[in-house]
Each structure stands twice: as C-alpha cells, then as structure tokens.
Amino acid sequence: MAKVKLIEIAHGRSGDKGNGSNVGIIARHPDIYPYLKENLTAEVVKEHMKHICKGEVERYEMPNIGALNFILNESLGGGGTVSLKLDAQGKTHASTLLRMEMDVPEELLNKV
Numbered sequence: 789m790a791k792v793k794l795i796e797i798a799h800g801r802s803g804d805k806g807n808g809s810n811v812g813i814i815a816r817h818p819d820i821y822p823y824l825k826e827n828l829t830a831e832v833v834k835e836h837m838k839h840i841c842k843g844e845v846e847r848y849e850m851p852n853i854g855a856l857n858f859i860l861n862e863s864l865g866g867g868g869t870v871s872l873k874l875d876a877q878g879k880t881h882a883s884t885l886l887r888m889e890m891d892v893p894e895e896l897l898n899k900v
Contacts, residue, residue, distance in 0.1 A: 789891040797892060797900055798824065800882030808843070809863050809881045814855040817899035821854040827890065833858050836888045840881065858885075 794800075794813070797820050802811040813828060815821040834845040843862030850857060860881060 790894055790897060791889050792892050792897065793886065794828075794888045794890055795886035797890075797896060798886065800886045802879060802882035802885075804864055804879075805859065807864050808859050808861040811858045811860065811882045811885055812855055813858070813882075813885065814853065817896075818854055819899050820896050821851065823892065823896055824856055825849060825851075828856060830858065832888075833860075833885065836885060837863070837881070840884065 797816055799814045799816065800811060801814075802809055804810075811833075813824065815824055830845040830847040833847070834841060837845070837860055841860040841863040843860070846859040846861070848857040848859075863881065
C-alpha cells in the first residue's frame with residue numbers, strides 16, 4: 789500500500805445543485821473503480837469535507853463510466869444567488885476532495 793492523493797488515481801468535476809454541490813470522481817483506469825467503490829464511501833467524503841459540507845453526503849454509483857457521484861447537501865451557504873461564500877457554485881469542491889490522501893494498493897498505481 790502507498791499513501792497517495794486521490795488525484796493520482798481519479799479525475800474530478802464539481803458544480804452546484806441549489807444549496808448543495810455535486811462532485812463526480814472518475815477512476816483513471818477501469819481496474820481502479822472497484823477500489824474507489826469500496827473505499828470512497830459517503831462517510832469518508834463527509835469526514836474529509838466536513839468543513840464545507842454541513843448536511844448529508846449522498847453517493848451514486850455509475851459503473852458504466854467508472855465513476856462515483858457525491859451530493860454534498862448544505863455546502864453552498866444557501867446557493868449561488870444568495871450565498872456570501874467565495875465559491876457559491878462549488879466549482880472547487882472536486883479539487884478539495886482530490887487532495888484527500890488514501891492508502892492505495894501498489895498494483896493499482898501501476899495502472900495510471
């Protein structure tokens with residue numbers, strides 16, 4: 789196992805959904821998706837994003853594209869039109885999550 793940032797094994801994209809943001813995490817290789825599915829849980833994401841996300845984190849699996857989509861409820865201070873937050877649209881939330889460190893099997897690191 790090696791401790792690496794999530795960005796080493798996945799891409800990410802995020803945006804706003806009212807007062808919540810959505811963060812898509814896409815495996816860099818099909819063999820990495822099962823690892824992400826098992827280890828990148830809603831609870832893990834909630835813990836890493838607790839300074840941003842005040843509500844529940846929901847996770848949706850998209851195996852056909854090797855991705856996980858997370859909804860971070862109550863993370864935008866009311867939403868883009870009413871929030872005083874610097875990033876009221878949640879565009880940086882994927883970058884924040886991709887900086888999370890994870891213990892990843894060496895054989896998966898050789899895939900990227």
